[in-house]
Amino acid sequence: MTSQELLDSLRKLSGPKLQNKAEFRGETTYTISANDLREIAKLCRDDLSFDYLIDITSIDHFGEKPRFEIVYELYSMTIAVHLRLKLKVGEAEQVDTLSDIWPTANWHEREIYDMMGIKFKGHPDLRRILMWDGYPFFPLRKEFPLEGLPSEMLDVAFTKSAPLEGGPFVTQPSTAITKFREPRARPPRLM
């Protein structure tokens, strides 16, 4: 089977559930709905030889609804083809876990829960993975400041805001390229 045949058979088996096809440098991306996630994931693993879940990432579209987006990166070791699945998640919604389909999803989902606060339904062990249990914030959310917020958990950990002082990078929301969106804070004599 070639990679094109593989993607065609995916299209054939779950056609209407795959939306917004996008191709970039030979990698195919589909948007799916959260309800179809487990069904499509099982199909991809069992019937379509996507035996490797490379990564799961999450995006915070702050100000939009639904707010979050989760991206699954699948790879077939046998046929060497990438497949990217995206789905939108609202702030209070939960997503089905994939940790029983690809065991690697266990820690990826814990990381997403830790950093973004998205919960995964049916996850066997949904604890924080990088920050400590009891830390009150989700640091990768857009409204969380880079310098952090103060918190206190006796005998476990504490945090304070870091002295950012306007730099080294100041991100301004805009559509401009990074150079203008993140000007370096420099002493005026160097500008």
Place this chain on the structure above:
Amino acid sequence: MAEQRATAYDSKIEGNVIFTRLDAAFNWIRKNSLWPMPMGLACCAIELMATAASRFDIARFGAEVMRFSPRQCDVMIVAGTVTYKMALAVKRIYEQMPEPKWVIAMGACASTGGMYRSYAVLQGIDQLLPVDVYISGCPPRPEALLAGLMKLQEKISREKSFAAQKPELISKLGEITA
């Protein structure tokens, strides 16, 4: 024939007796036999290992006995980024070290948080521990660590060790002589 005269110094133990201050003796012993606690947390730990290895050879300064038990150490070298998650563990290890003890903050991260102006990183280990020597660099070269160690040795040689160790005895002596 020249007359031979016995003097007070012409004894069998001449040459084996040294007169010094107690503090100077204490400090001389302490500063030349520092036992480091290698608190390696990031890339500074690589330079710390290089310092211990043959090319730079921290043994030349008497500090080669890296112990991985805090109970056998007297100088903690905090080498690397101290995250908030690690911070209290570092403090607990420091508290397990016996007195007298010193702390070297090695590198930018341990001294100030370095480039990590972030929610996850403690902005300098001096917020938790009393730091004796700060070493700049990211990471500092082994020579810089050795220079920091020598600075610490200078600092130790100025300490009032005996008074710090036996405060009751000192106050009692003060009462007797007064």
